[in-house]
Amino acid sequence: MEEFLSKVNKPGRYIGHEWNLPVKNPGKAKISFVISFPDLYEVGMSNLGIRIIYGILNNIPDVLCERVFAVASDMEDALRKEDRELQSLESGRRLKDFDFIGFSLGYELSYTNVLNILDLGKVPLKAEERDVIDPLVIGGGPCVLNPEPVADFFDLFVIGEGEEVIVEIIDIYRKLKGQFKSLRLKRKDLLLELSRIEGVYVPSLYEVTYTLLGKIGDFKPKIPGVPKKIKKRFVQDLDQAFYPLNWIIPYIETVHDRITIEIMRGCPNHCRFCQARQQYFPFRQRSINNLLNLGSKLYQSTGYDDISLSGLSVSDYKNIEELVKSLIGLFHGKTIGISLPSIKPKAMVGELSSIIAKIKKTGLTFAPEVSTERLRNVIAKDFNLDDFYGALRQAYASGYQHVKLYFMIGIPTEEKEDLDGIIKMASRVSELSREVSRRPAQVNISINTLIPKPHTAFQWFSMLGLDEIKQKQDYLRDKVREYLPAGRQERLKVSCHNRYMTFLEGILSRGDRRLGEVILNAFNSGCRLDAWVDQFKFEKWIAAFETAGIRPDFYLEERQRNEFLPWDFLDIGTSKESLIKEAERAESGNKVLL
Numbered sequence: 199m200e201e202f203l204s205k206v207n208k209p210g211r212y213i214g215h216e217w218n219l220p221v222k223n224p225g226k227a228k229i230s231f232v233i234s235f236p237d238l239y240e241v242g243m244s245n246l247g248i249r250i251i252y253g254i255l256n257n258i259p260d261v262l263c264e265r266v267f268a269v270a271s272d273m274e275d276a277l278r279k280e281d282r283e284l285q286s287l288e289s290g291r292r293l294k295d296f297d298f299i300g301f302s303l304g305y306e307l308s309y310t311n312v313l314n315i316l317d318l319g320k321v322p323l324k325a326e327e328r329d330v331i332d333p334l335v336i337g338g339g340p341c342v343l344n345p346e347p348v349a350d351f352f353d354l355f356v357i358g359e360g361e362e363v364i365v366e367i368i369d370i371y372r373k374l375k376g377q378f379k380s381l382r383l384k385r386k387d388l389l390l391e392l393s394r395i396e397g398v399y400v401p402s403l404y405e406v407t408y409t410l411l412g413k414i415g416d417f418k419p420k421i422p423g424v425p426k427k428i429k430k431r432f433v434q435d436l437d438q439a440f441y442p443l444n445w446i447i448p449y450i451e452t453v454h455d456r457i458t459i460e461i462m463r464g465c466p467n468h469c470r471f472c473q474a475r476q477q478y479f480p481f482r483q484r485s486i487n488n489l490l491n492l493g494s495k496l497y498q499s500t501g502y503d504d505i506s507l508s509g510l511s512v513s514d515y516k517n518i519e520e521l522v523k524s525l526i527g528l529f530h531g532k533t534i535g536i537s538l539p540s541i542k543p544k545a546m547v548g549e550l551s552s553i554i555a556k557i558k559k560t561g562l563t564f565a566p567e568v569s570t571e572r573l574r575n576v577i578a579k580d581f582n583l584d585d586f587y588g589a590l591r592q593a594y595a596s597g598y599q600h601v602k603l604y605f606m607i608g609i610p611t612e613e614k615e616d617l618d619g620i621i622k623m624a625s626r627v628s629e630l631s632r633e634v635s636r637r638p639a640q641v642n643i644s645i646n647t648l649i650p651k652p653h654t655a656f657q658w659f660s661m662l663g664l665d666e667i668k669q670k671q672d673y674l675r676d677k678v679r680e681y682l683p684a685g686r687q688e689r690l691k692v693s694c695h696n697r698y699m700t701f702l703e704g705i706l707s708r709g710d711r712r713l714g715e716v717i718l719n720a721f722n723s724g725c726r727l728d729a730w731v732d733q734f735k736f737e738k739w740i741a742a743f744e745t746a747g748i749r750p751d752f753y754l755e756e757r758q759r760n761e762f763l764p765w766d767f768l769d770i771g772t773s774k775e776s777l778i779k780e781a782e783r784a785e786s787g788n789k790v791l792l
Contacts (some may be wrong), residue, residue: 206272233299240452316351317721323718325351347717436482471609494528563601572611608648
């Protein structure tokens with residue numbers, strides 16, 4: 199193996215045997231599971247969900263859970279050249295020999311990575327092609343709020359949070375494995391039993407028909423007893439939920455090379471564009487005592503000197519100031535850094551600002567999303583400008599000189615004045631620094647295009663096409679040069695997300711089962727690691743659509759409020775009727791929420 203790995207860059211991605219690995223005997227396990235975040239190791243090992251499910255499964259005495267991640271192109275070439283199979287990190291076991299392969303789907307542009315992992319493991323790509331000797335392939339994570347584009351490739355999906363569901367799946371499989379492996383129970387009958395678990399969706403048990411216009415005509419179970427709607431699962435009490443304490447320590451630097459402590463799930467805000475709130479709804483918090491206990495044990499088991507508090511909007515944690523002060527006290531004298539992402543401006547005005555200034559002196563990040571009060575009403579964004587500018591003054595007085603601002607373009611009813619306002623706001627942010635430091639701050643402006651995602655109030659709205667995205671991005675870049683004189687333009691740096699990747703993400707997030715053929719075509723043409731700009735091959739994706747006879751823009755068009763959307767069979771806890779009312783409020787510019 200050492201000789202083989204000497205042929206690739208970053209062999210640390212593939213060697214396994216990291217610190218804090220659980221010690222389990224593969225030969226004694228009755229049920230085996232290999233889990234994957236379908237991206238490179240350094241990305242996958244930064245995913246908290248993978249660590250949680252990995253820990254839960256390995257805590258079950260008769261279950262063995264191992265890991266596998268996507269491989270870089272040099273590793274794939276080496277594997278295919280020598281006709282080697284992709285194997286698990288822990289024991290070098292063939293993927294085909296596991297009972298389950300589980301994928302955490304966090305980003306639509308990872309779909310071809312899923313197929314590559316299966317293909318390199320000699321596992322049939324389509325669920326319908328697998329038989330008794332093949333693993334059951336499970337999907338979970340944020341992307342399964344619309345699993346239909348990849349329905350062809352998965353035996354089942356877990357809708358919502360998986361901590362409890364995965365144990366229930368294991369329990370049923372344990373009872374039926376003997377019958378299944380001895381051919382007394384057919385694969386479809388095993389899947390039927392698993393479909394009775396709340397939160398489990400088995401695509402092969404449903405049939406879809408389409409109208410002449412390409413809309414969904416009908417979506418229904420094929421046989422009696424299969425639920426018509428799949429209800430999202432969630433953990434009731436985070437303090438009682440499993441949390442990984444034996445934190446695996448990679449040999450190479452990962453994207454988030456630190457301890458992550460999840461302090462909350464969900465979000466108390468109601469931004470109309472936000473799918474993440476719907477994914478993690480309802481809003482729940484861990485207690486301070488629980489968090490301090492987790493922090494202490496994770497520090498002891500890892501030795502990391504950086505702790506990140508995780509959540510969609512951590513400054514909305516009920517006792518955030520008390521929590522941060524308690525953590526500082528817990529690690530007093532140990533030079534531990536504490537990072538707080540997702541800070542709201544109003545949380546920065548007051549004691550929390552001085553606390554953060556003591557523990558972190560990098561840059562500040564805010565997400566105004568839009569620049570005008572009119573559009574704030576459209577998206578129902580809680581962002582007070584007085585609080586924002588007040589927070590900046592305090593931050594500049596504490597020594598901060600770099601600010602990052604996140605904005606979106608393509609909001610319904612957006613006008614040129616809203617784009618102009620982005621540059622005006624960023625310029626004012628820069629100039630505010632002069633009040634305390636006599637020099638302007640560096641402001642990085644990150645521009646993303648709105649994708650009207652499933653289960654949001656914007657799911658019926660159209661999305662900008664490639665030309666429209668380019669026009670707005672170019673306009674903003676030109677506006678900086680127009681707004682600021684030469685020599686001052688470097689204060690404001692505009693960075694726009696790759697429009698081709700945004701375009702494809704929009705299609706895959708809003709699509710239906712027919713996109714399975716497109717994804718397979720793209721994979722067969724060589725598409726891999728599509729989330730990496732240097733690997734993304736847009737022209738091959740366009741060819742994949744053409745081969746399938748599918749017009750990609752179709753999935754970006756406006757939807758009718760009364761049509762059946764590809765994800766309408768999922769019950770995520772927010773009714774379609776309430777989303778329609780929110781869409782109507784957005785159109786009228788009414789910020790008032792239900």
